[in-house]
């Protein structure tokens with residue numbers, strides 16, 4: 766999309782990125798893994814992870830404001846440091862313009878990880894298509910993994 770720039774997620778970008786994440790966090794299909802968004806010190810954990818190599822990512826901006834974000838969080842397990850968990854979100858009115866795909870592609874290039882994993886609701890067709898278009902394959906599904914809005918949802922696991 767013209768007028769949209771993408772830059773690496775650095776410490777300087779954490780505050781506007783957290784503001785963006787909080788604004789999109791209400792969406793049922795996103796931030797499955799990030800209880801921190803509501804409960805913890807997300808900005809603090811992100812700063813720590815960026816500084817210590819546990820997180821890389823991309824921020825998308827339009828007119829200086831954050832409109833999208835892709836995070837690659839490294840697995841905590843010592844033996845799985847080559848694995849990056851990918852999460853992506855784009856501001857609702859700017860979806861379908863290629864920003865999400867572009868951020869995931871750039872975030873993967875920037876990351877030192879060798880294997881990338883993404884998770885989403887089974888209903889999240891856009892997300893499944895996005896990751897599939899970048900070579901991810903569906904590796905599994907977990908029925909009833911998520912209980913949200915008084916309903917069980919299936920979680921899909923994809924990886925490169």
Ligand SMILES: CC(C)(COP(=O)(O)OP(=O)(O)OC[C@H]1O[C@@H](n2cnc3c(N)ncnc32)[C@H](O)[C@@H]1OP(=O)(O)O)[C@@H](O)C(=O)NCCC(=O)NCCS
Pocket residue numbers: 792794795796851852853854855856859860861862863864865866867884885889890891892894895896898
């Ligand atoms: C998922 C999300 C990030 C996608 O962002 P986006 O900017 O709209 O995605 P893009 O425009 O880059 O589309 C990516 C690809 O998926 C394809 N695609 C998207 N929706 C599709 C659909 N319904 N059917 C077929 N293909 C589809 C696009 O064609 C594109 O592929 P291409 O580049 O080869 O043409 C966005 O919808 C979002 O923020 N959702 C809420 C958060 C979320 O669910 N995140 C995923 C879980 S971490």
